[in-house]
Every structure is written in structure tokens, then in C-alpha cells.
Amino acid sequence: MRPSNSVRTFTAENTQVAFPLGGIGTGNVSVGARGDLRDWEIFNHPGKGALLPNTFFALRAQTGDKPAISRVLEGPVQPPHNLSHGYHPWSAAGLPRVTGARFSGEYPFAHIDFVDPALPVQMQLEAFTPLVPLDPDKSGLPCAIFTYTLTNTSSEAVQLTIAGSLFNPVGGVAFDAFGNITAGGTGLNTNDFREEGDLRGLRLHSEQYAPDGLLYGDMSLATTHPEVTVKRAWLRGAWYDFLQEFWDDFSSDGLLTDLGYDSPSDMGKSDTCTLGLVDTLAPGEQKAYRFLLTWFFPNRTNSWDNNPGAPLVRNHYAGQFSSSWDVARYVVEHTQDLEEETRRFHIALFTSTLPAYVLDALSANIVPLRSTTCFWLEDGRFFGFEGCFDTAGCCEGSCTHVWNYAQTLAYLFPSLEREMRRIEFVVETGPSGYMFFRTHQTFGSRFVWGWGDQEPEAAVDGQMGSILRAYREWLLSGDRAWLEAIWPGVKRAIAYAATHWDADRDNVLDGSQHNTYDIEFYGPNPLCTIYYLAALRAVEELARVMGEAELEEMARGAFEAGSRRADELLWNGEYFVQRLEDVNAHKYQHGEGCLSDQLLGQLYARILGLGDLLPEEHVRSAIGSVFAHNFKRGFRDHVNCQRSYVLNDEAGLLLCTWPRGGRPGLPFVYSDEVWTGIEYQVAAHLIYEGLVEEGLQIVKAVRDRHDGVRRNPWDEVECGHHYARSMSSWALLLALSGFHYDAARASMAFAPGIPKEDFRCFFSAGTGWGSFEQHRHGPRVQSADLMLEWGHLQLQQLALQPLSRANTVHVDLNGISLAARLHHSGGAVVVEFKQPLDLSAGDRLSIWLAGSRDPLSMNK
């Protein structure tokens, strides 16, 4: 990866940078801004702050007969230096290291330029894990690829060794209060050197655990570089002998001495191993050196917790591979495809005209779906926590009301989203249409939460959102078999809303409405009711697909009545409010408050093409009011007795404010907080309603807060790290591009926001992904290009926004003209192809629209 011009760079001082490597459902290890490996989360649970001892890369370089220079390939250790016993030797903090590191990250690629004037080489590191949208298997490899590119900047040949050292953690690493490595679960650990065709390296395993044990697993550190030097186990000595012996051995001649240990480690102990890549670089020569880190920890408990002793299930990757070495072999054999397809995605996403901070928001929030927030089982079931504690998943159950906000997974890996809907509607929705908003039944366990022994209340927003998301998944896939499987659940779920949350049958919800703020709203309120209106519209559309005209009509009727009634009840002339006689009769209401989430259902309607749920001008006014009242620049005077995510001079969007008074004594919990997941959904909605500048301001504020000093740019926290709600950021791309796709109808649309005249962005459409471009050429000609980069795509029609009055169209596919006709629909100009197109990866569809009969000559 060559970083884009506009991408942010970070230095060692940006201590919060932790860029996660690892695939879907595999866990992660992160790269810090110094080039350090941190947060080892490959053992089926989060591990914020978890370090592996003795684990680092190092370089030894020697020019001619000059003294060799050896350096740890990490930037300077940063303050505070406040450990009770200093830095332990296993941290290698006392070893010479490069003087500087400049980090940039364009997920899934991390790039570091190392700086050290004393060295005769320039050095870069690229680290990534393959990520290919729409291909979860290729994107779910338990591996990380590290490529060091070195250029000899001296006038003599440079002899070099790049060494990767790795502690064998199988069984579990533990430290005593002094920082010494102490008896964890390790023992009988062995590091073997293996060579198999082009692949050579070390496999780190243990003889202590059986393959069906929770702690069973192995790791490999391998390369395809031909000349290697290996130390299978560092000195098993006293005190700090291990590091002294290694460093002396490495720095003396760059060739490692194997110490000849042939027995595995003692119980409670483990070994560190080192793989060195040896080479000579001619003056001016540049060469890449690749390390492959793979892991295989196949087993996890059959539950949301990692309780040892519970029955085990296997990770999805465990069904594909038999060991980390097997993974390494696969990656080496498929490197070209994996790397090339990942780069194609990276280029398609980042060579865009969207602002850098938008690309940042889009790409950084792919992380949650490849973080320990999610897991993926061998049988295909895919699950998500809400987020992560430092060492465990947080808030189990693929919580519907949180995942509601997420769009990223649906567009990049729609098959996994369909699986989530299947679990929700087939497993978790009861005969009455009551839906558990946390999936426990699928694990054979019971959902108990807050209400003690009673059945938990259903979550209105979660349940309505699942219906909307079912429609989204249908649009993207056109998968009829899947829809038929979930359809009975969908119907029961909407019926439950009508019978349980609409006591007075006015199609506006009332009663006790549990929701994503972990409390119940009472009486008519915009969040729940507008969600309901959107769900009614989705049911109407799905009923049409399923040929259930009666239901279609019922849904339409309920929607229309509900929409009118909601507007009467909730509209305050500026935005929508909760109607309660006494806002303090129940704790935790919002009443007259301006709720940032009030129009979340309408945002879904925009994304899914369901139209206005309420009078258009009211919608526009309301979302504008959310921005006007709730977007705050500076929090020094803000009173927040709840959790704090934004501080001091930062900017952010509050969940609720009371610009006209009426704040309850104890307003709903979280009302005074700022959540990135809501900021993105509001920003996207502002953009949809034409308030583009306002939307972008919010996005910029979020990303500015994640500056690597205050927060990790690749970890948006709410109730946990890598919080699922932050995946609402993908809605920004949908809003800014106006992208819409209906697979069953083979109908696609774009309506670019900024800049309309020269626009380029990524799109992902269920079966294929690529880039879309639109340009204005003079006053009467515009062009649009659809480049399919991966997969295939059925296309019958493509809707565009006219930049001027277009009345002629010219279409070609890969340079060959196609017949097409034009019609106008709403504000869009629709290009209808004579024959349905079946685009394949590499295809380029070009469209010229003009106000004259000869657009091409117009352009000259």
C-alpha cells in the first residue's frame, strides 16, 4: 500500500494507535504506531493491553567491514514510564531501536516508514490481513502478513538479517507482579522448524492440550524468503539471560545459534523462538521481506462466555484448516489472489473523491466485524457482541437494537447479515411474534436481563430494525429461499408490534417500549413510532415480493394512518417529540427533548428507498434541528452525569437536548452522552436531506477525536471497544453516493452528493463490488462509469442524477456500444438496458448523457 496523499500519519507519540490485523471471526493482533505488536486477541477473547513477551522484529545491517548496527524495528518507547518495576526485559525496552516511525493506516493496510539515520537502509513495513468484500472466507483467515521493504541507501553492499521473535503462548501467558513470565497455562511447548516447498518457518505448539481442548492451538511464523536463520528456543537460563543471549547472538553476526534444546518446555514454562531472514542488498537495491504470522485456536465455548468446562464449538476457520501451518500453506499458495484482491478493494475504496475523514470513517469501522466483537462458527452461524470489554465480549446476543445501526457488514459481507436475520426470525422470534432482542436460544441458553426472572421485554427499535434489515438483505441478495425461511417470523414480528405496542390501535405506538437506551419509553414517541412506520413500509414491500396482497394493503393502510397520526401527535413545529402528560411520571423519558435518533426509521427508509414516512418538510426540519441543537462544539460547560465519551474542547453530537425546556428530572440514561454510532447515522441522514455540510462536520468531529493521542483511530468505543453501532458509518457512503441496489430487479441507482461534477466512490452490491465515477463535461454532457472490480452483477437499469437536462444516452461496455434507453423518474434519469447485463469483474460500463444527439462530439 502506498498511503493516499490525504491520509493522516501518526508518530510514536500517538500511543493509542492500535491497528487490528486478523480476519472475520479469527481474533486480532494490532500494530501500534511504533511498529510494535500489541493487543493479542487471537485466543478467542479480547485482550486490550495484552502483550506477548520477547515478541518483536529486529534488524541487523552491516556495510562492508564497518561495525554492524542492530535495531529493534520499533519506534521509541513512549511515556509515561510509570511501571512499578521499570520495563521488564521481555519488553525489549532497553534494546537499541529505530529513532522514529511514521504510521499511516488505510484499513486493511497499515504502513510504517521507519527512520534511523545510522542505518544504511531505508525501511518500510506494510501489514495486513486479506480482506475481500463479499468473500468472508478469504476475509476470515487467521493470519497477518508483514512485509518489510528495505532499500540500500549506501554505496556498498549491505549484509542484513531481519529477525522476527515470537513467544510461544499456547496455553496462556501470565506474569507475576514483578513482570516476570510465570506459570500460566503453558508447558510442554515446542517450536519446530519446518520447510515445505517455498514455505519455511517455525510452528509453535504445545503437547499439553488435546485437539478438543479450549486452550488447544498453535501459531506459525513463516516466510518464503530462501535464506533463513533460526533459533527455536531462547536460552532457558536464570534472571534475564534469555534476552542477553539472544541479542548477543543476533547482533554479533546476524546468524542465529540454535541452542539444541530437544525437549519441550517444562510445565508452566514456554520458549521464545526467532526466525531470521538473511540477505545481501547491493547499493541502491530494494527488496521486500515477508513474514507470515498465522494462528489456529479452533475451540470456543458453546455460549457467549468463555467459561472453561462448557461444551465447545469450533470457529469457522477451524473447518477450513487443520493448523496454523495449514493456514500458512494456504496463504502462500493463494498469496497472489488474496493480496491482489485486497489491494483492489483498497484502491477502489480510497481512490475516491470523498473527503479523507469520510474514507477514514468508512474503513476504520470495518474493524468491528473483524474484531473480537464478532465470532463465526464452523456451522456458519455468525454472532456479534455489542462491543468488547478489555478481556471479554461485552453485551451478548447480536443485540438487535444496537446492530440496527450497523450497515457495514450488510454491504461488505451480506451473507453473514442474512445469517443474523435467519437466527433472529427463525430461532429467536416466538409464536406471538415476540423477538428476543439478544440471541440466547441459538445456544440453548436463556436470556435474562435486568428484569430478573420475567421474560425480558421485547425491544421495539430492535424488532422493527430487524424487519427493516430483512428487507435490506433481500434487496442486496434477491435470495428468495432465505426470504421464505424468515418471512413467517417477519410477519409475526410486525403483528406483535401492532398488538403489543399500539393499545389504542391508532398505528402510533404507545405503552412500555423498551429500546436501545436500555430503558422503556412510554407513550407516543418518535424513535419507536417512526421505526414502526418504516417497518410497515418494509413489510408492504416484502409482502408484494411474496405475493401477499392483503398484507401489503394492510401494511400500507397502517402506515398511512400511522404517519398522519404520528405527525399530529409528535410534531412540535420544529422536530418530533415524545407526548406524555407528565414527563416525570416515569423515569428516563425524553418528552420535549430533541432526540438525535428520532428519525432513525426515516434514515432506513432513505437507505432502502421507502420514501417519506412523514411530511418531507417536517423530516428535513427535524434532522436540521438535531444538528442545530445537539451538535456541540466544546464540552467544558456541558453537564453530563452519565458516561463521558467526549471532553474538553472536542465536538460531538449529544443524544438529546431540551432547547425548549421540559427536561425531565431524570431524563433517559445516555441522553447527555455522545455515541459515534448515532453521530454517523445522523450525519448520513443530514446528507440524504441535502444538509451535506452539516453531516460532514459531524463526521470530521468524530474522526478528529480519534487522533491516536486521545483515542485509537481503529477503535470506536461506546459500551465496549469496536462497538457494533459504529458500523453505521457505512451509511455515509450510501448517503454521499446515493447508492441503491435491488438485486431482484437488477436495478441500481447513484445520486452523488459531493462533488457532483467529479465524483468517484466505492460501491458494494451483494454479488459484486467496484467503483462508480461521474463527471460533468461542459454544460450539457455528463458521463458515468461503473467499474466492476470483483464478482458479478445483474443490471437491468441504472438511475443517475442528471447534472443538466439529459435527453440522449450512449452506453458502452468495455468499449463496445450497447443499446439503452432513457426515462426520467422522480428527479433521476434512468438508463434502461435493452438486454439485462451480467457484469463480471473487470468490466467497465460507460454511460454518456447529453442534451444533444451526439454527446461525444459535444465533448470536443
Add this chain to the structure above:
Amino acid sequence: MRPSNSVRTFTAENTQVAFPLGGIGTGNVSVGARGDLRDWEIFNHPGKGALLPNTFFALRAQTGDKPAISRVLEGPVQPPHNLSHGYHPWSAAGLPRVTGARFSGEYPFAHIDFVDPALPVQMQLEAFTPLVPLDPDKSGLPCAIFTYTLTNTSSEAVQLTIAGSLFNPVGGVAFDAFGNITAGGTGLNTNDFREEGDLRGLRLHSEQYAPDGLLYGDMSLATTHPEVTVKRAWLRGAWYDFLQEFWDDFSSDGLLTDLGYDSPSDMGKSDTCTLGLVDTLAPGEQKAYRFLLTWFFPNRTNSWDNNPGAPLVRNHYAGQFSSSWDVARYVVEHTQDLEEETRRFHIALFTSTLPAYVLDALSANIVPLRSTTCFWLEDGRFFGFEGCFDTAGCCEGSCTHVWNYAQTLAYLFPSLEREMRRIEFVVETGPSGYMFFRTHQTFGSRFVWGWGDQEPEAAVDGQMGSILRAYREWLLSGDRAWLEAIWPGVKRAIAYAATHWDADRDNVLDGSQHNTYDIEFYGPNPLCTIYYLAALRAVEELARVMGEAELEEMARGAFEAGSRRADELLWNGEYFVQRLEDVNAHKYQHGEGCLSDQLLGQLYARILGLGDLLPEEHVRSAIGSVFAHNFKRGFRDHVNCQRSYVLNDEAGLLLCTWPRGGRPGLPFVYSDEVWTGIEYQVAAHLIYEGLVEEGLQIVKAVRDRHDGVRRNPWDEVECGHHYARSMSSWALLLALSGFHYDAARASMAFAPGIPKEDFRCFFSAGTGWGSFEQHRHGPRVQSADLMLEWGHLQLQQLALQPLSRANTVHVDLNGISLAARLHHSGGAVVVEFKQPLDLSAGDRLSIWLAGSRDPLSMNK
């Protein structure tokens, strides 16, 4: 306290600042640079990072009818903001707070200037715990005094409330992974409002624990301010109601509503209480508002560990008081004395001509003796760990070889040091003279360390140092009864050295010599042998005191033979080295290395006036070599495979280097590290040998590293926080002032280092302390003034360094002339008083020395 001009100031960005309050053996709570209370360590164990929820000070100020302004009295919360769930409400991070804080600390006083342009008042906080040298009881109060001084800077009266909120932690606070306060040991907790004479406030206790229970105890938050407002318990509500109700109540009118709870908290729960001081300030008016925080957690286990279930012993303060309220009453009744005496000490220490960073090094390293590194039992026994883990003491047993370096306690609280010697020589020294270097027998337990089941080796340096320290304690106290008690142990201990560590009877130690590097040196080596030579000299002096002429002579003879032999064996022409045929025959030796500690015995000889142990020019060359070779400016190229305490561009003194080669393959552990305790001892020794500039460079380097961003200026870490060895810094004062006192002889000396011509410093001399000043007045006149600030002092003679040839003396005491005569001894001029003086606090002894008969007229 008004901070000295030269003192460093810190802002909120100096996140590592944690200034400990609390007395000897009482535990601590620290004040951060923001004015926050942190590191609650009052529960008989360390608690780095331990916070009490809901615990902060806040101000509400209202000018006339203008809207009131309410602020938490803490500076801005600092990055990183990386908590998995944001800042919990109990942290109050979301409340408005003052915009800035400027912190300075001159131990024992912390001072903060708060800044907030929106407020109609200026605000300062002073926080301290009484500290009166030589009076451990007054310096061992479990309390912290917070004084907020407010000045009305507006032109109208300001109504104000300053509120201190405190969570009742009795039983133990715990948090769940969300940060919620969860069931720890709390339960049946109650906060009572009390009023007793001038004293009023809240007592926080629990009905759950019996007075003899490990977790039993209470705290009080009190004031003598007449008008208070009180909330005994914050709202016992759901979610975050507690903070919302408190803040709304407080900020609405500054008067708190007691919620009327009359039952103690439920099991597993506790309450927060608030004490508000209410007042009105006239325009321009300034007033001080004082909060008194006291605690009483009397019980700890009768061991070095805090194992629940073990038999309990009581803290020293538990013998003086019956509850925290009792402490508060005592402090209020004795405030004037306690405060005035503490200020006198502060002024005496800080109104000095010594460089600010030296004063910083002296005062900041008083902290260990008032930190959780030490504890003090009801029966008078005083103990020290080496330092502290984050939550427990680290390395038990008043470890002789570490405490060897410490001087601070001996000079400030010599009675406690005598108690440590008593335990060492009476309890821990066996019939053979073998001394346990960690005191376990005193607790009835067994010392097992490293060597498994065998009896541990005795530590040469520890044992010789204890002998030297016995002599130091004798000099400072002249306490004959104490000396007689320990004398048999001292004699056995020196005999043990001669028989066990000098196989060839050449008076130079050999054999296996365990020492402070946690390994054994073999063969003749400077650390152990020079220590032994110093101990022989101390025994010679003590034998003279005890009238044991034969022993005196034996010691003298052994010293003289040993000195000659050591110089022959160890001197390499530049410094002293270890003599070994094969330095790699044993692991962990230093051989030809230049050891920073090589002359530690000689430093003791300087401090105690024992003279040169080896040829003077060799000593001077050796200590100069330590500086030249071991003081390193910049650690980027340093290879350290051990623990790291100094990094990047910092400067520091290495424990050992090999400037002439000969570095062993595995040199002694710690050789590549940097320890402040050794840096100070070497700095002091350099100063003693006239290499003042070199010594000061080292001191400055240490204190520069402790800049509040990288490290806490009030916590020097080695193998633990508040490491005992850092108390070697007091030797800087001894070296820079040339202070020496022999109580039995009533003989005192000063030999100021810098600047000689205008010098002022603090001294502490066993029974009294004060200031010493020396001035040059023109070419032939000098004056010296001794101000006794506290206690009393026997003085028969006072030795000074002549600034020119002095042949006349004029002495007066408080302006009244005294008869005295002059003689010269060595380089010093000795003033011998005709009558032995018995100085009392407040006395000023003035001495004029001149080369003429009329010094006073010379001065005109």
C-alpha cells in the same frame, strides 16, 4: 505554602504527578496535578491507580442575581480517553470543571492555583499532612488537610459553597467490567453528621465489621467552618441517578438536601456523602476554607503480607486514637502547633541556597518513609519493604542491603532507625553473627528466598551496612542504653564477616558474597571489601565508646591490613575492580567493570567521619571514573537486556560499565540498569570528593527524568514504587553542607560546598533541627549562624571551614556574647565554647571569624 520561586510547576498535562498525603505508617492518598484525589492507599496496602468513586471537591459561586456557576475543582481530564466504556459517572468526568490547574509541590506541601475566567473568585488549594522532623507521632497522623483559599475578584458579594464529596469505602470498593460500583466488602455503611465544638463533619463507617477485623475502620471529612450544608447519602437510585441528583441539588442553590435515609446501606452497597462549606465573600475579600480528611484503619496482619485470616497487629496510630473522628478532633485541637511546626520545617528546608533540583531530591524522597513502603506498629516496631507493587508491598523484611543506602529516615526520624537496628542486631542476628538480611523472625516467620529450603546466605553489604548504620545512629543520638542493647549483635556480625567471608585471613573478603544485586560476588571485590573496611572502622569507634580496647585495636589492625591489601588487589590504576581469574567461571560478576557502588563503604566513612579507607588519591580517581564512565547522556544506543528505567534521550548513571573491556558474557544482573538510589549516593560521594559539578549533574538528570509527564516527581521507582534506596538522596545535603554531628561529644561540623560564600541549608541533628548559614564579608571576615528551629541541641564545639585565615572569633547566642576559643584541626577551624551550650528552639547562635581583632569593624 507559597511556592519558592525556583520550584517546578505542573499543569493538568503532567498526568504522572501524584503527591502523597498521609503520615508515617498511615498510608496515603495523593493529589494529582489537576487537583484530583488518586491512589487511595489508606487501607494498609498500596493502591496505585485506586480511585474512590464520587470523591471530589466542587465549588458553586453566585454573584448577585447572575446565574450561579458550578465547577468541579479539578483541571481538565487528560488523554488518553481509552476506557472500554468511557468515563463512568462516578468519575465526574462529565461535569463542568475549572479550565486549568497549576500545581507545585514542596513536600510536604502541595499547592494548586486553579484557573477559570468564568468564576468571580480566584482559588488556591494547599494540601499537606503535618511533618515535624524528630517527632514521628506528629508526623504519623492519618490525615490530610485541604485548604481552599478564595478571593472574590468581582465587584459584588459572592455567595459560595465548597463541597467535598466522599464515598464510604469501608469494607472495600469494587467495580464490575462496566465500571459500575459493585459488591466489594461494603455493606451496612453509614455516614453520620457530627458536631463537637468547632469541629463538624461526616464520619463514614460500617456496622459490618468488628473492631478487631482486618477491614474495620472509618473515615471522616470535617471542617471548622461554621456554616455547613450536608448530604449524608447520595440518592440510592438506579442507573446514574446518584450523580444527577447530587449535581442538580448542589448547583441549584448550593444548599444540600439530606435525603433522609436512616438505615445503613444494603450489603454490598455503600453511600457517598457531601459536606459543603457555605459562605459569602465581599468584593476583594479573601478567605480560607479548610477540609480535614482523616482515617482510621487500625488493623493489619502480623506479617509482611496482607493475608486475611492471619493474626492481626495494630498500626502505631491505633494506639493513639480510637477513630478517625478522634484523629480529627486531635488535629483540630493541635492545628496551630502541627501547622506551624510543619511550616517551620518547610521554610528551613526550602529557604536554602542549594539548587532547586537538590531541594527537590531531598524533599521528594522523604515520601518513601511516609508511603506504604513503610509501616509502624502499635508496639513501636518500624518496618520497611524495599518498595511497593501497585497493590502490595514489594520485597519484605526491611532489607538491609537496600535500606543501607537510605539516609533520610536516620536524620529526620532517628528513633525509628534505631528501632530498625534493634530488630536487626537483637532479633535477626544469630549466635554466629549470621544476620538475616530480611526481618522475618520478628514476625515469627521464616525467611526463605531463592535458595529454596536452605538458610539464605547472609548479605555482605547489608550486614556491613547495618554496622555502619548502628554507628550513625549512635552519633546522632548518643543513646547508650540502645547501644548496649545492640552491641553484642554488632560484635557478632563483624566477627561473622571475618570468619565467613575472609577464607585466607588477609582482611579482604572473598568467597561467596551475596549482595544487593541479588547475586553473589566471588573473590575480592570493591563493593564488599570496602564496605567491610568501613565497618571495621565503625567497630573501632564503637569499641572505643564501649571501652573495649582490645576490640578497638583488633579492628584497627584488621582495617589497616585490609586497606593495604585491598588497594594492592583491587586498584587498576584508575578505579577498583573485582579480581577473578576467570570472570565467566561464575555467572553475574563484574570483574574489570567500573562499578558505581564500588566506594559505597567509603561514602559511609565520609558521612560518619571515618576518614580515608584507601589512598585518598585512589578514592578520588575512582569516584571520578564512575562519573566519567557510567554517567550517560542519551540511552538510544545503550544495550540493556535487563530492566529499563531510563530511555531515549534521558541521562542517568549506569550501575556498571566496562571501559577497558572484560565484560562477562552474563554480567551481574542489574549492571546495565540505572537506579536513583545509586545515582544519589554516587552524586553525594562526588561532592564529598570535591567533584561538585559532576555530582550535581547526576542529581539534575534524575529529577529531570521525573517531570510529571514521564514519571511522578514524588515516586522514584526501582524494584517498586517509593523505593527505599532513593532515600540515599539525603546524603546530598550531608555532602553539600559537610554536616556532621556527634551527640555524645556535642560536636557539630559544617563544610558547605556551594556556594561557600553565601550558604544556607537545613540540618537535622538527632534532637533538634534548624538552619545553618555561612557568609563571607569582604576578604577577611566570615560569619556563621545556627538557628535551632525545633527541639534542643547540646553543643560543645562547632567546626567550620575557614574562608580565609581566621584567628579571632566572636560568638553570640540570641545577641548575647559567649566565651569561645578557636583551634584548627585538619582544614577546619573549630569553635570551642567555654560552657557546653544547650540550645532550644528559637535560639540563634552567631559566630564571626576574622583575621583581625575586631571583626565587626572590619565589616564596615
